[in-house]
Amino acid sequence: MSRTLLQVTDMHAGYGATEVLHGLTMTIEEGSITTLLGANGAGKTTTLRALSKMIKVRGQIQFDGKAIEGKSTEDIVRLGVAHVPDGRGTFGSLSTEENLQLGSYTRKDKQEAALDQEKMYTYFPRLKERRQQQAGTLSGGEQQMLAIARALMLRPRLLLLDEPSFGLAPLIVREIFDIMRTINQVDKVTILLVEQNAAMALDLAKYAYLLETGKLVLSGLAEDLKKDEAVRRSYLGH
Amino acid sequence: METFIHQVVAGIATGGVYASMALALVMIYQSTHHINFAQGELAMFATYMSWTLINAGVSYWLAFTCTILLAFALGVLIQRIIIRPVENAPVLNIVVVFIGLLVILNSIAGWVFTYTIKSFPSPFPKEPPFGLHFISSHELGSIGVTFVLLLLLFSFFKFTPLGLAMRAAAQNPDSSRLVGIRVGWMLALGWGLAAAIGSVAGMMIAPVVFLDPNMMSGILLYAFAAALVGGIDSPGGAVLGGFIVGILENILGAYVIGTELKLSVALVLIIVVLTIKPAGLFGKVIVSRV
Amino acid sequence: MSSNLSSHEKAIPWIWLILGLLGACALPFFISNYHVFQLSMVLTYAIALVGLNILIGYSGQISLGHGAFLAIGAYTTAILMDKADMPYWMTIPIAAAVCLVVGFLFGLPALRLEGHYLALATFALAVALPQLLKFKHLEFLTGGVQGIVIMKPEAPWETLFGLKLNADRWLYFFTLAVTVVMFVIGWNLIRGRVGRALIAIRDQPIAAASMGIDTPLYKSLAFGVSAMFTGVAGALSAILVAFVAPDSFTVFLSITLMVGMVIGGVTSLPGALYGALFIQFIPNIADQISKAAPWAIYGTMLILFMYTMPTGIAGLFRLIGQKLRPTHP
Numbered sequence: 001m002s003r004t005l006l007q008v009t010d011m012h013a014g015y016g017a018t019e020v021l022h023g024l025t026m027t028i029e030e031g032s033i034t035t036l037l038g039a040n041g042a043g044k045t046t047t048l049r050a051l052s053k054m055i056k057v058r059g060q061i062q063f064d065g066k067a068i069e070g071k072s073t074e075d076i077v078r079l080g081v082a083h084v085p086d087g088r089g090t091f092g093s094l095s096t097e098e099n100l101q102l103g104s105y106t107r108k109d110k111q112e113a114a115l116d117q118e119k120m121y122t123y124f125p126r127l128k129e130r131r132q133q134q135a136g137t138l139s140g141g142e143q144q145m146l147a148i149a150r151a152l153m154l155r156p157r158l159l160l161l162d163e164p165s166f167g168l169a170p171l172i173v174r175e176i177f178d179i180m181r182t183i184n185q186v187d188k189v190t191i192l193l194v195e196q197n198a199a200m201a202l203d204l205a206k207y208a209y210l211l212e213t214g215k216l217v218l219s220g221l222a223e224d225l226k227k228d229e230a231v232r233r234s235y236l237g238h
Numbered sequence: 239m240e241t242f243i244h245q246v247v248a249g250i251a252t253g254g255v256y257a258s259m260a261l262a263l264v265m266i267y268q269s270t271h272h273i274n275f276a277q278g279e280l281a282m283f284a285t286y287m288s289w290t291l292i293n294a295g296v297s298y299w300l301a302f303t304c305t306i307l308l309a310f311a312l313g314v315l316i317q318r319i320i321i322r323p324v325e326n327a328p329v330l331n332i333v334v335v336f337i338g339l340l341v342i343l344n345s346i347a348g349w350v351f352t353y354t355i356k357s358f359p360s361p362f363p364k365e366p367p368f369g370l371h372f373i374s375s376h377e378l379g380s381i382g383v384t385f386v387l388l389l390l391l392f393s394f395f396k397f398t399p400l401g402l403a404m405r406a407a408a409q410n411p412d413s414s415r416l417v418g419i420r421v422g423w424m425l426a427l428g429w430g431l432a433a434a435i436g437s438v439a440g441m442m443i444a445p446v447v448f449l450d451p452n453m454m455s456g457i458l459l460y461a462f463a464a465a466l467v468g469g470i471d472s473p474g475g476a477v478l479g480g481f482i483v484g485i486l487e488n489i490l491g492a493y494v495i496g497t498e499l500k501l502s503v504a505l506v507l508i509i510v511v512l513t514i515k516p517a518g519l520f521g522k523v524i525v526s527r528v
Numbered sequence: 529m530s531s532n533l534s535s536h537e538k539a540i541p542w543i544w545l546i547l548g549l550l551g552a553c554a555l556p557f558f559i560s561n562y563h564v565f566q567l568s569m570v571l572t573y574a575i576a577l578v579g580l581n582i583l584i585g586y587s588g589q590i591s592l593g594h595g596a597f598l599a600i601g602a603y604t605t606a607i608l609m610d611k612a613d614m615p616y617w618m619t620i621p622i623a624a625a626v627c628l629v630v631g632f633l634f635g636l637p638a639l640r641l642e643g644h645y646l647a648l649a650t651f652a653l654a655v656a657l658p659q660l661l662k663f664k665h666l667e668f669l670t671g672g673v674q675g676i677v678i679m680k681p682e683a684p685w686e687t688l689f690g691l692k693l694n695a696d697r698w699l700y701f702f703t704l705a706v707t708v709v710m711f712v713i714g715w716n717l718i719r720g721r722v723g724r725a726l727i728a729i730r731d732q733p734i735a736a737a738s739m740g741i742d743t744p745l746y747k748s749l750a751f752g753v754s755a756m757f758t759g760v761a762g763a764l765s766a767i768l769v770a771f772v773a774p775d776s777f778t779v780f781l782s783i784t785l786m787v788g789m790v791i792g793g794v795t796s797l798p799g800a801l802y803g804a805l806f807i808q809f810i811p812n813i814a815d816q817i818s819k820a821a822p823w824a825i826y827g828t829m830l831i832l833f834m835y836t837m838p839t840g841i842a843g844l845f846r847l848i849g850q851k852l853r854p855t856h857p
Binding site for chain 3: 273320323324327328330331332333334335337338339340341342344345346348349455459462463466470501502505506508509512513516
């Protein structure tokens with residue numbers, strides 16, 4: 001009995017006069033982990049930016065049955081969509097704890113938010129050690145954890161993650177992927193994961209989409225894409 | 239010796255005014271990367287509003303509070319209506335808009351309130367405090383008000399969620415939107431606060447320099463200099479810079495140059511400081527990678 | 529086929545230029561002396577704006593203090609005419625040289641400052657200069673607060689081609705001649721190596737330096753040259769007004785110049801002329817609209833211009849020209 005949380009229909013998006021996405025149609029099932037794969041420049045980051053309305057968009061986007069293509073980023077966030085952007089987007093001059101507090105800025109339940117902050121520290125003990133430290137001085141892996149933690153402070157229903165493994169050591173990437181598994185299974189957060197590390201992404205996700213120069217060329221269950229000849233050759237290296 | 243101490247103390251008092259204005263400039267600069275050239279005229283206009291209230295019989299501190307609120311509202315309105323349409327325009331265009339704003343405010347003040355110099359009351363007694371010779375009650379009171387203002391602002395930005403949101407929005411508007419902060423309104427709030435700060439500065443300096451539409455231009459220049467000396471992106475630096483400039487101005491005026499060339503020499507000295515430390519005393523030198 | 533088009537495109541400016549010059553020469557005989565004087569002032573502002581444009585538009589630096597160079601040029605002329613009895617036309621190149629040197633020297637240390645810091649330094653220059661001019665100990669030279677009164681030059685001939693030539697008209701033609709010379713110099717600078725170097729420095733300073741462009745030298749030169757242009761404008765204005773005083777050269781004048789440049793159109797030679805017309809005539813128009821608060825009208829017009837014409841008047845004409853020109857495959 002799977003519900004659709006996010007329905008994207010014929011979405012076009014781009015930068016200025018250049019269109020990067022040419023009619024994307026995607027369905028994200030509630031409670032699932034979906035991964036969006038593709039080479040550099042395929043339009044993966046653009047897709048997430050379009051969903052958060054950080055860029056202009058044409059087409060229909062429905063979140064939990066409500067049309068959101070006309071809404072602003074701030075309003076989409078308030079509906080329960082958290083976006084961890086490429087480059088992490090941490091507030092470098094603010095402290096780790098201040099970054100987390102900002103994550104729950106829109107929440108009215110302040111007591112619950114404080115409890116969530118403690119929960120984040122149990123998920124990411126490294127952040128607890130550095131809670132007063134300036135976020136810009138954290139290591140790459142720690143900043144990625146902080147970015148994810150900040151997004152989780154929203155208690156989002158949908159988490160958009162843009163290349164969380166980028167520039168990180170394999171051990172840290174494993175840690176982060178384990179946490180993603182946990183928050184999906186325990187906290188029931190739906191995840192849309194954009195990744196270049198196709199192997200790890202296909203192991204984690206239930207569904208997968210493959211993007212090539214702004215068009216979807218393949219979609220289905222992750223385990224099916226793992227076995228697909230073309231995918232194996234281009235993205236899995238075997 | 240006593241006159242020297244008095245010059246320093248007077249310098250601290252006016253320095254507080256420069257520090258407040260410099261802080262207002264830095265606040266708007268941090269969130270928008272623009273220097274608000276109309277900041278002085280906003281403060282002047284607010285001071286005139288206060289004068290109108292006081293003349294209508296309103297008690298000083300009530301008029302003081304109302305003026306702060308009115309100035310805040312004016313700042314928000316100006317940002318939303320006049321500044322927002324050109325937010326992303328080239329720098330020079332924005333400078334021209336600020337100049338237009340400056341000229342409009344100055345002209346309307348002159349038209350409504352005339353150019354005759356008016357006296358503005360000080361809420362502090364005329365007699366020197368505790369019989370001290372080197373400080374007047376107004377100077378002491380002015381320093382006190384400045385400190386209370388700076389303390390309130392510091393607490394607001396450091397300890398309140400809204401203050402945190404404003405800091406975030408100034409630093410990183412994109413990430414701020416991703417946590418749901420309405421960045422546009424944060425900018426308007428910043429303008430409102432800056433206008434409110436300016437109104438306090440205006441009301442503190444008006445008893446000393448007297449009220450006329452051009453009273454803030456020299457002060458704005460000193461505030462600009464103070465913000466740069468402190469480092470244009472450092473609020474603490476701006477405050478410190480304000481006090482330094484205030485003391486410097488008074489000492490130079492009294493002992494070195496005399497009031498005629500005071501302004502020029504103070505500015506030249508500031509430029510010397512900037513030549514040695516191009517980003518200001520506390521400014522960050524941003525290393526750009528090629 | 530495309531070369532035909534480009535020569536066609538290049539032909540149009542020449543026609544306008546020649547027509548414009550002819551019109552400018554004929555104009556003074558049809559309007560009152562006061563209007564002739566106003567047009568002469570417009571020409572001086574235009575020269576100043578070309579100078580400012582070289583600095584801000586092409587070299588990417590900023591100056592809120594060019595009024596100071598207007599003052600230096602004006603006072604150089606006034607002092608030479610008053611104290612040294614020098615004929616007015618001889619003072620112009622000297623004023624130009626003085627300002628070139630002063631501007632260059634100011635540019636040298638000012639280089640280390642960028643953006644707002646440079647703005648403050650130039651602003652300080654604009655504020656300091658009038659105070660210096662009023663300074664007691666320099667009064668013997670500058671005339672202090674009262675300034676210097678000069679003898680307005682007479683026209684050398686009674687008539688020109690049968691048309692009556694009075695002082696105002698003669699000075700207008702003199703100013704026009706100097707303006708044409710300065711515009712030609714400006715045009716050559718901008719189109720040549722110097723202009724290209726400046727644009728490179730403005731847009732990609734690090735790349736420019738690594739290509740061998742002596743950035744500090746060019747930046748100081750830009751200051752010097754722009755000061756020279758403004759100095760010539762100042763010298764001319766002193767002759768036209770026949771009077772110099774410290775209060776004529778306040779900070780507001782520097783700001784007015786910058787505003788004129790932006791409204792006329794940055795990086796545009798015709799823009800200098802449009803900006804000059806704006807500076808000279810809009811305050812009058814504002815005054816006619818509202819006697820009570822003319823500057824409020826002026827300020828409103830500034831803001832409206834920026835909303836509607838972000839690339840200045842020159843930019844607007846450019847856009848219209850593009851729309852009117854037939855599109856080619």
